[in-house]
Amino acid sequence: MVVGGALNMGITEDRMREQQPLHDGLFSWPDAQPELLGSQCNQCGEHAFPAQTSCRSCTGTDTQIVKMGRTGTLWTWTIQSFMPKAPYHTDETPESFQPYGVGYVELENGLRVESRLRENTPEQLTIGMPMQLEIIPVRVDENGIERVTFSFRAQEVN
């Protein structure tokens, strides 16, 4: 089971809960090694995330879904220090909210994808650092299913 942990929501007792993506099509699922999914234009070759059926670059309408890997480098970053208002929707409360990192991660295909980051202090974040994908819980929905999304974290040194 793939479980991240950047959201501090006390999910440890629920490790056996069924998980589903918050939104379909953002990453490969189920997959032991999930990758971001995007689209590639069959006319000009440009990538897009999330996947779309038209191309922002050449205006064409012939695209295909492609896997975009699970690693990249940090292009820029910030830290979200206060709990956002709606439409932000997690299981957090103003009391349990923890600041989270946000950044653009440059993938191997060159596309820069905006993502939550596990690291949430300036000392942990540097432009150019290697990053890797992880899947993190967002909230438990009305059916008791844990909804998950993509995030990045500093690449683990093997």
Add this chain to the structure above:
Amino acid sequence: MDVAIVGVGLHPFGRSPALSGLEQGANAARAAMADAGVDFKAMQFAFGGSQDGGNADSLVNLLGLTGLQFTNIWNGCATGGSSLNAAYSAIKSGQYDVGLVVGFDKHPRGAFNPQPKDWGLDDWYGETGLMLTTQFFAMKIQRYMHDHGISNDTLIRVAEKAFRNGSITPTAWRQAALSWEEIANAPMVSEPLSKYMFCSPAEGGCALVVCRADMAHKFGGKPVILNTAVVRSRHYGSFEVFSPAQAPEMAQSPTVTASSAAFELAGIGPEDVGVAQLQDTEVGAEIMHMAENGFCAHGDQEQWLADGVTEITGRLPVNTDGGCLANGEPVGASGLRQVYEICLQLRGDAGARQVPNAPKVGYTHVYGAPGISGVNILSI
């Protein structure tokens, strides 16, 4: 046919708890018409916009049901720029002789909370905490500081200047100058930007009376010529707010394309501008917009701010009324406030904040989500 601005009016930005957004817009419209020495019956058309204050054309209930053409404009933070652009075209085309441009707003307290669906995005983007304009501006200046050697000191200097200018602007929301220490030690909001480095959503209204320049003498006051009013949206590859991804190859921002088009149409260059208003929803925006509008090279801002070039007494005064930082941002009115301030400066009516040496050319720039810029060049 040249276009002139013959009346300017403001309902001061900040909080007006007793007044609706529309009432603040009507106050601004009446002030602009009084400045021009005309009444609403003389207005042949109006363009207006508001995000949270109601439909602009409802203003006719307050101003009078005269049957004029009243068109609502909505272009995010660039609404004022787009409204003035529409009025400029209406007069340039010969369709009308005189009309009103008005913007107003009344936002709830706290940060904006845009809805993903309104911007062509799915709910996950907002639900997982990525849809905050504050994050985008923080990430854009973070990368910019990395690429162009801009220091945190320069961020502080921009905020210091804004609140100092606000303290001598009677209509500004923020009337207190802030010390270096107060700005430097304020709570962090979105790294590297702290509390006093962001403007806040606010309330207020602003209006302009525009006419054919050859009729300007019929109105009271000193006319200001609107040389160009240009609005541009983003190209593929520019780094914009509310973007789940960015293309590998960077393109110029819509500010660059709007600015260069405006200079070309006006037949002048950045060196001819004597006073400027640049969108400063946060300090990083003012810094980046100095270069994107062609006034300096990327990275020069570090020296410019240290040397006071953009102070009221400097070579190119920027945001002389304290900008968005000291006035807050009622979205529908904000772009027009910039034009209001430039008109006062060119007319010599700016009081304690008057730029010395009687500038002849002024410049305004507004930027909005999801990647749109409006530039106006004005002269006297």
